[in-house]
Structure formats: C-alpha cells, structure tokens
Amino acid sequence: MSIQKQSSFQGETTSGSLYLVGTPIGNLEDITFRAVRTLKECDIIAAEDTRQTRKLLTHFEITPQLLFSYHEHNKVASGPELIRYIIEGKNLALVSDAGLPAISDPGSDLVKLAIAAGISVIPIPGANAALSALIVSGLSTERFTFAGFLPRDRKDIQSVLSSLQYAQGTLLFYESPHRIIKTLSYLLETLGNRQVVLAREITKRYEEMVRGNVEECLTWLAEHAPIGEYVVVVEGASKEDEQAQRDAWWQDLSLEEHVTHYEKEGETRKDAMKRTATDRGVSKRDIYNSLL
Incomplete structure (x- = not known):
C-alpha cells in the first residue's frame, strides 16, 4: 500500500x-x-x-x-x-x-x-478521443467499456468481442482506416446489428460522425473510402441479451463442469475451454487462469 x-x-x-x-x-x-x-x-x-x-x-x-x-x-x-x-x-x-x-x-x-x-x-x-466521441454519440454514457485497439488475429478478435457480448455499457474502440471495415464485420458477426457511431478526425477540419446500425455503416464505408483515425462507439447489450445469458443452460455449472460437459462431447480440453469462454462471454485466457 x-x-x-x-x-x-x-x-x-x-x-x-x-x-x-x-x-x-x-x-x-x-x-x-x-x-x-x-x-x-x-x-x-x-x-x-x-x-x-x-x-x-x-x-x-x-x-x-x-x-x-x-x-x-x-x-x-x-x-x-x-x-x-x-x-x-x-x-x-x-x-x-x-x-x-x-x-x-x-x-x-x-x-x-x-x-x-x-x-x-x-x-x-x-x-481524449474516446470520451469526446462518447459524449456526442447519442448512446448511453452511464456505463461504458474502453477496449482500445482490437488484436490483429481473427481468433483473438473474436475472443475479445465475445467477452464483451453481454456488457451492458457502451463499448469504445479505436481503429485505423484500413481496418475499420473488417472490424465492423467482426462486430456484426459477434455482437449483432447494433447501433454504432463512427467518429472520425475528432476536433480536426474533417471531423465527421456517422450514426446508424452496423450494416448501414458498412454500406456507407463501401461508398465513402475510410480516411483518418476512428473511434467506434457501440451500443451495449440489451436487457433481453442479459436475460438470455441468465437463462443459459450452463448457468448453474461451475467452470470445470462447463468445460467437462464439452469434453464429454468429444472436444479437446483446449477447444472445450474455448467454447466455454464463448458461452460465458469471457476470454479463453480468463477460463484458463481460473482453472489453473
């Protein structure tokens, strides 16, 4: 101390x-x-x-x-x-x-x-770019999670996004222009067609806020080439998503029991831990560390 x-x-x-x-x-x-x-x-x-x-x-x-x-x-x-x-x-x-x-x-x-x-x-x-984008986003500012830049590897990206799938607060990401379309595609795949704001070039001459759902923003970017650094502000999980997580079949299982369930289905220990992490919306590393 x-x-x-x-x-x-x-x-x-x-x-x-x-x-x-x-x-x-x-x-x-x-x-x-x-x-x-x-x-x-x-x-x-x-x-x-x-x-x-x-x-x-x-x-x-x-x-x-x-x-x-x-x-x-x-x-x-x-x-x-x-x-x-x-x-x-x-x-x-x-x-x-x-x-x-x-x-x-x-x-x-x-x-x-x-x-x-x-x-x-x-x-x-x-x-600060993230907070500046948040306050003009029109999305909830009561709770938020800053996730920074996503990893480059597909599996790591999916792991991070899965861990945020049921987060109730608004999500904040940083992204470069050459990766923004790919990142939005991952968001759509993992989190669904949520409301997002693409905040570009904040405080600069060409400052721009694109608001819409993920699919609409992807369409926009297909017609307007991404330029400049982005803050991606993403709507948090809905109460329905939270309820679905609470009602999940694995809710009463311990982590070890959850992993064992998949192992009994023929999965390797590694793959069983990965599926458990996806179910619970956390990273595989969190599962691994908890079971050490």
Whole structure:
C-alpha cells in the first residue's frame, strides 16, 4: 500500500516527478494552460514520436533541456533510463502523439516503473478521443467499456468481442482506416446489428460522425473510402441479451463442469475451454487462469 499526495495540485511544481501531459488530438487550441506550463517547466519531455511532438513544442515556443524518444519498440531500454533521470531530481513530462498518454500506448509501463520506484505520478488532464466521441454519440454514457485497439488475429478478435457480448455499457474502440471495415464485420458477426457511431478526425477540419446500425455503416464505408483515425462507439447489450445469458443452460455449472460437459462431447480440453469462454462471454485466457 502506498499514499501519494501532491503539492502540485495547488499549482506548485515538485522535482523528481513524472507528469502525464494531455496534448491536443487535433485542434491545437485544446491544449490547457497548465499543460503548456508543465511542458515549459519540466527538464525532460518523453515523446512517442519526437518529430510530431517537436511541432507542438515549436508552436508553443517550448524548448526542453532534453526531448527523449520513448515508444513501444524501445520502452524496455528507455524506461529504466527515464526513471533514473527522475530519481536524480529531473522533472519528466510524458506525452503521446495525441491525447492522454498511457492510454493504448507504452506510457502505462513507464507509470508502473515510476510507482515501483516511489516516484510521484501527476496527471495533467487534456483531450481524449474516446470520451469526446462518447459524449456526442447519442448512446448511453452511464456505463461504458474502453477496449482500445482490437488484436490483429481473427481468433483473438473474436475472443475479445465475445467477452464483451453481454456488457451492458457502451463499448469504445479505436481503429485505423484500413481496418475499420473488417472490424465492423467482426462486430456484426459477434455482437449483432447494433447501433454504432463512427467518429472520425475528432476536433480536426474533417471531423465527421456517422450514426446508424452496423450494416448501414458498412454500406456507407463501401461508398465513402475510410480516411483518418476512428473511434467506434457501440451500443451495449440489451436487457433481453442479459436475460438470455441468465437463462443459459450452463448457468448453474461451475467452470470445470462447463468445460467437462464439452469434453464429454468429444472436444479437446483446449477447444472445450474455448467454447466455454464463448458461452460465458469471457476470454479463453480468463477460463484458463481460473482453472489453473
């Protein structure tokens, strides 16, 4: 157990801290005064893409002592080095290419290293594509699940979507233009023809919200080539879906009994666990870990 308290929340800065700084997701005017000040005052700025971040820094006339590259491919080596700088008394600001760092990027690994080293981790809030898309979607905002980018392998995609099949809250995904059609096809196959919103280029010049069911959105994309990064907002499961899950034949079975049922039908242990995971709307890994 650990307790972190920050004097910086009252507007003061402290040495040897990790600042998670939100940057614009498109429109530069969305950066906060506090974010600009923090970037100016920090000794080091760690960026996912230094070329992209340098454009932002130049626009706001920010000149850090060191602009450090930190991304998925060098995080194992760079992470400990950044932590060493902070321990030595340097203030470090972590930014992503757009939006809040540590969401669907390696920043979360640096946060874990910092916490393990007893370093204060301070959020500097800013724009976020997923929440921006959610609030304009017209779908329920009472509960939601952020799923980020789906895996690339078909089986892994189906496993993730199956685990979300009965989720009552709205679902949020990130997707690239060259995968959006395939992703919608998987959504249709696994979750059904639900209401969705395709939020494209949020806060940018060509911002666009396409609202409709999955089939309608697929038709739209067939006629309008996907361009730009997407947030896909998906309607949650209906009460009827939830009731169907409660009424399922396996409801009173333990996980082991559920898997054994399929094994008795001739399935291998692996396939039986996979079918059990699909029935229950969870990942196969969850089943495996529970039965260890």
